Amino acid sequence: MRRLTATVLGALALAASAWAQSTITLVGAGATFPYPLMAKYADEYTRLTGGKVRINYQSIGSGGGIRQFLEQTVHFGASDAPLSDQVMKDVKTRFKTNALNIAYALGAVVPVYNLPGVREPLRFTGPVLADIYLGKIKTWNDPALQALNPNVKLPPLPITVVHRSDGSGTTYVWVDYLSKVSPEWASKVGRGTSVQWPVGVGGKGNEGVAGVVKQTPGAIGYVEVTYAKQNNLSYGAVQNKSGRFILADLASIKAAANVPLPGDMRVSITDTAAPDGYPIASFTYLLLYEDLSVNKAVKSEAEARALVEFVKWILTDGQKYNEPLTYGALDSVPQQRALALLSRVTYQGKPIGKEITGR
Amino acid sequence: MKRLYTHSGDRIFAWALLLLALGVVVLALLMAYELYQGGSLALKRFGLLGFALGREWDPVIQKSFGAWPYILGTVIVSLSALLLSFFPALAAAIFAAEYAPRWLAQVINFLLDLMAAVPSVVYGLWGIFVLAPWIRDQVQLPLYMWAAEHAPWLVPILGVPTGYGLMTAVLILASMIVPYTAALARDAIALVPKEHREAAYALGATRWEVMRMAILPLARGGIIAGAFLALARAVGETMAVTMVIGNSHKLPYTLFGGAATMPSVIANEFTEAVEDLHLSALIAVGFLLFWVSMAVNFAAAYVLRRQERLVKGVL
Numbered sequence: 001m002r003r004l005t006a007t008v009l010g011a012l013a014l015a016a017s018a019w020a021q022s023t024i025t026l027v028g029a030g031a032t033f034p035y036p037l038m039a040k041y042a043d044e045y046t047r048l049t050g051g052k053v054r055i056n057y058q059s060i061g062s063g064g065g066i067r068q069f070l071e072q073t074v075h076f077g078a079s080d081a082p083l084s085d086q087v088m089k090d091v092k093t094r095f096k097t098n099a100l101n102i103a104y105a106l107g108a109v110v111p112v113y114n115l116p117g118v119r120e121p122l123r124f125t126g127p128v129l130a131d132i133y134l135g136k137i138k139t140w141n142d143p144a145l146q147a148l149n150p151n152v153k154l155p156p157l158p159i160t161v162v163h164r165s166d167g168s169g170t171t172y173v174w175v176d177y178l179s180k181v182s183p184e185w186a187s188k189v190g191r192g193t194s195v196q197w198p199v200g201v202g203g204k205g206n207e208g209v210a211g212v213v214k215q216t217p218g219a220i221g222y223v224e225v226t227y228a229k230q231n232n233l234s235y236g237a238v239q240n241k242s243g244r245f246i247l248a249d250l251a252s253i254k255a256a257a258n259v260p261l262p263g264d265m266r267v268s269i270t271d272t273a274a275p276d277g278y279p280i281a282s283f284t285y286l287l288l289y290e291d292l293s294v295n296k297a298v299k300s301e302a303e304a305r306a307l308v309e310f311v312k313w314i315l316t317d318g319q320k321y322n323e324p325l326t327y328g329a330l331d332s333v334p335q336q337r338a339l340a341l342l343s344r345v346t347y348q349g350k351p352i353g354k355e356i357t358g359r
Numbered sequence: 360m361k362r363l364y365t366h367s368g369d370r371i372f373a374w375a376l377l378l379l380a381l382g383v384v385v386l387a388l389l390m391a392y393e394l395y396q397g398g399s400l401a402l403k404r405f406g407l408l409g410f411a412l413g414r415e416w417d418p419v420i421q422k423s424f425g426a427w428p429y430i431l432g433t434v435i436v437s438l439s440a441l442l443l444s445f446f447p448a449l450a451a452a453i454f455a456a457e458y459a460p461r462w463l464a465q466v467i468n469f470l471l472d473l474m475a476a477v478p479s480v481v482y483g484l485w486g487i488f489v490l491a492p493w494i495r496d497q498v499q500l501p502l503y504m505w506a507a508e509h510a511p512w513l514v515p516i517l518g519v520p521t522g523y524g525l526m527t528a529v530l531i532l533a534s535m536i537v538p539y540t541a542a543l544a545r546d547a548i549a550l551v552p553k554e555h556r557e558a559a560y561a562l563g564a565t566r567w568e569v570m571r572m573a574i575l576p577l578a579r580g581g582i583i584a585g586a587f588l589a590l591a592r593a594v595g596e597t598m599a600v601t602m603v604i605g606n607s608h609k610l611p612y613t614l615f616g617g618a619a620t621m622p623s624v625i626a627n628e629f630t631e632a633v634e635d636l637h638l639s640a641l642i643a644v645g646f647l648l649f650w651v652s653m654a655v656n657f658a659a660a661y662v663l664r665r666q667e668r669l670v671k672g673v674l
Contacts, residue, residue, distance in 0.1 A: 032630075061630030063638075084633070160521050165606030165623075167631025190419035193631035201523045201617055202606025203487075204627065211487040212523055216495075 022052050024306045027297065029058040030065020030078030033169050033224065034105055034284050038078070040321045041314055048313070053306050062169050062193065069099075069287045072296040075307050077287035080107070080169020081193070082266035097291035100345070101266050102338050103283035104314050106257055106328025108225045108248040109173045110235035110280070114213050115140065115155065122236040123148045123245045126181030126271065126279065129238070132220060133161055133178060134185060135199035140218060155218075162212045162221035165202030167194035173282040174222045177270040225253070226326040240279040241271055252278040253328035261337050281328065286311060292347045304347040308356045311342055391649055398643025400636060410643060416608050416624070418632070424640035426621070426647055428608035433620040433651065435612065436525065436600065437593035440532035445586055448537045452544035452582075453570065468545070475538035483602030486531045487523075491603055494530070495522030499615050518613025521605070525618045528604040532596060536589035543588060547581020548574055580663055587659030594652055597622035621648045 028038070035057070042055035060068070062079040066087065069077030082101040083091070091099040111124055128144050131137045137144060141154045164171045172193050179186040189195050203209040206227040213221040213233065225248040228235045237245040246252050256277030257269050271279050288311070289295045292304040315330070315338050322329040330338065345353030395402070401424055402410055413425015455467040499520035506513040518524065551574045559573035575582075605617025606627060612618045621644050632638040 063629075063631040063633045066633055087633075165601065166627040167629075169631070188420070192419035193633065194628045195419045196415075196417040197607065200607070201521050202619075202627075203523075204601050204606070208487065208602055211484075212491075215488060215492040216521065 023054065024052065024303055025054045025056055026075045026303070026307055026310060027056045027058075027073075028065075028076045028078055028286075029060050029068040029074045030287070031062045031080045031169055031284060032059040033080055033107060034078060034327065035059035037105055037322065037325050037327050040325060041318050044318070044321065045310060045313060053310060055310065061167070063167065066287070070094075072294075075295070075297050075303070076311070078285065079287060080282065080284050081172045082283075082285055083287065088266075091289075095289065095291075095294045097289055097294050098344075100288045100290055100341050101264060102286045102288060102311060102315075102341050103257075103265050103334055104286055104311075104318075104330065104338065105284050105322050106253050106281055106330070107169075107173070107284055108253045108256075108278050108281040108328065109170055109177075109222050110225045110228050110248045111220060111222055111238065112210070112213055112228050112233040112235045113220045114217055115157070115234075116217050117155065118152055118234075120152065121234065121247060122152065123239065124236045125239040126177060130178045130182030130185045132159055133163070133198070133200070134182075134188070135161070157218035160212075160216050160219040161197075161200030162203055162209050162216075162219050163197050163200050164194075164206075164209055164222075165204050166208075168205075169193065169282075169284070170206070170222065170224055171195070173270060173280060176268050176282070177280045180268075180271040225249075229326065238279050240275075240277060241273050242275040244275065246276070246278045248278045248280070250323050250326065250328060252276060253281045254331050256281040257283065257328070257334045258331040259333070261334060263337075265334070265337055265341060283334070284327075286314075288342075288345060290344050290346065292345060292352075298347070301347050301350070301352070304345075305352055305356065308342065308345050308352055312339070312357055315339055315342065391646070394642055394646035394649055398639055398646045400639035401643040402639075402646075404636065410640075411647060414610055416640075418628070418634070418637045418640075422634075422636060424636070424643075426640075426644050428610055428612075429619055429621040429624050429644060430647065430651070431610070432525075432604075432608070432612065432618045433594060433622070433648070436528055436532060436604070436618065436620055437590055437596075439529045440536060440593045441586060441590045443529060444533040444537045444589065445540060448540035448585075448589075449544055449582065451537070452541045452548060455541075456545050456548040457566075457570065457574070468542075471538040471541050471545075474534070475542070479535065479596060479599040480602075482531055482535055483599040486527060486599060486603035490531060491522035491527045494527055495520055499526070503615070516614060518616030520615045521617075522615075523603055523605040524614075524616045525604065525612055526614055528600050528618070528620075531599050531603055532593050535596065535599060536593050539589040539592055540582075540585040543585025544578065544582040547578035547585070550581070551577045583662055584659065587655065587662070590659075591652060591655055594648075594655060595622055597626045601626055621645075621651070 038057045042057060046054050062081060065077040065079050068074045083099055088099055111129060125148060128137065128148065137159065139156055139158055141156045146154055172191060175189065175195055176191045179191045189198065201212055203212045206223045209221040209223055210227065210231055210233060213219040237247045239245050255274050256272040259269065259272055259274050261267055269281055269283065292298045298304050315335060319329045339357050343353040343357040343359040405413055405424065410426055411430065412427050414427050415421060415423045415425050417423055451467060455464045459467060499522065503517055503520045506517055555573045555577065556569055559569040564572065600620055601623040604619060604623060606619050606623060607617030608619045625641050625644055629641050632641055
């Protein structure tokens with residue numbers, strides 16, 4: 001009898017430890033913009049692994065994501081903008097390893113407007129958008145706008161500029177683009193998740209900007225292309241570096257990233273050189289430590305391996321979920337670059353990144 | 360008296376009360392300390408006064424932070440909302456407590472309670488989609504056009520009539536805090552002893568005179584307490600105000616133009632503040648907000664005590 005009890009107990013203990021080992025929960029935190037995509041990845045990946053790997057993603061904002069990443073309370077962070085040089089340096093001195101910025105999806109920001117009677121998409125150039133947001137172009141029938149849209153009768157309405165009031169990756173992409181095309185913008189306002197706006201009304205969130213634009217004839221604002229499409233807002237085409245007017249869609253966003261990229265992917269692809277690329281697009285990033293053993297949140301080699309497997313899956317098979325959810329998918333150049341970055345991951349000296357990505 | 364406390368049960372109860380009460384005090388002090396700690400980077404860089412009176416808030420180019428536009432915005436918006444809502448709320452309370460038939464009073468009370476229970480994001484959405492466009496078309500544009508023609512000096516005070524700005528925020532906030540003032544005023548009026556009314560009527564006072572001389576002086580403490588509760592609520596209100604105020608911290612503020620408040624800047628920028636100084640400046644704004652709320656509460660306590668003394672003098 002005693003033996004039997006011991007056997008049963010032993011078997012139970014074994015089963016329990018096997019269960020504990022076989023279920024891994026990867027915790028991530030960061031940007032709100034990719035949350036629907038991340039939720040889809042999590043669902044599909046958990047199903048794929050038969051429930052062995054679960055993903056818990058908290059969409060607390062890019063700033064929070066970066067802080068949690070540095071505090072090492074999460075397996076991976078997520079941010080709409082790559083880590084700044086300063087933060088990269090901090091990571092290097094504090095943890096003696098590099099932070100990896102791995103792009104896995106693309107977003108685009110479009111100028112939306114409310115002009116009663118104007119049906120076809122308006123055309124904008126970067127400098128004109130910058131002048132509108134600097135308060136220098138004040139009415140819709142301004143010669144600069146009329147010259148770009150010779151076939152449209154623009155009303156003499158005053159332009160109401162609308163921007164995001166909350167700090168956001170969307171704002172970062174928008175002002176990053178304006179900084180590149182307008183020296184005045186770069187020196188007066190600059191780029192950041194929240195900036196000191198020269199003019200305009202601040203709306204909270206995509207829904208705030210869209211709400212104000214919808215309710216105000218003559219308003220111009222900027223939102224994620226996904227949001228503009230879902231809410232039937234009219235948005236304009238923007239002239240890219242090669243002089244072509246491009247409307248944001250999945251193809252032109254994907255094309256925007258198909259340019260030579262630096263090794264660490266910390267690059268802004270706004271004002272892209274790709275001839276078919278939409279100029280106000282950007283990557284959104286996962287943040288990992290190159291040496292995963294410094295991350296206090298990663299408690300075992302099994303967890304480290306599960307994390308790398310998951311990221312590899314996102315960069316390869318997972319990409320097919322991007323476009324149905326209207327996120328840009330990675331084209332071949334950025335995909336290879338992202339996998340190369342992932343292959344640098346190690347855990348306690350073991351090159352698990354190389355083993356898993358097979359590079 | 361002392362014998363009561365010799366029972367151990369009573370003693371335990373007294374100690375438990377003391378501990379729980381101290382817990383509240385400790386919590387408040389801890390909060391203030393944590394806010395100070397979090398904000399110390401910004402407070403040290405700019406100095407407490409420099410930070411509170413600074414007019415620049417530029418997280419990108421100059422990396423300089425000053426909370427003055429937000430403090431000013433909070434004070435203007437919450438005081439105006441209180442002034443605007445006070446008399447309608449008082450009227451509703453008097454009507455519900457004294458004039459209305461019972462069924463109507465119940466309806467009014469029910470609706471007031473309902474107004475207090477509506478989440479502020481709902482007020483905000485209503486503000487974006489209904490109130491702001493209506494105010495722009497029906498109030499701001501006609502006024503602006505008239506001023507442009509007849510009184511050009513008024514134009515810079517009015518500002519750009521976009522609908523999203525100070526005026527709309529004040530109106531939304533005023534309607535949000537009406538139930539607080541009204542509910543406390545109503546209860547205070549209902550608590551005035553019947554004898555006072557009857558005595559006043561016996562002296563030949565009219566209904567209005569009874570209200571003015573017998574009821575309102577006695578209910579004044581409760582009415583003012585309600586007003587301060589409403590003010591505290593207005594100072595801290597975040598969501599609805601942020602959604603309609605236009606979020607511009609450019610001084611000087613105009614009547615129609617955008618403005619910003621302390622809670623709104625925290626709510627707006629906290630999630631994406633990456634740099635330490637920026638984050639610290641936001642927490643420091645929270646620290647200042649803590650003191651502004653504290654000042655409001657102390658002012659309320661002071662006024663209440665003075666009122667109580669006055670009332671005692673009357674009795």
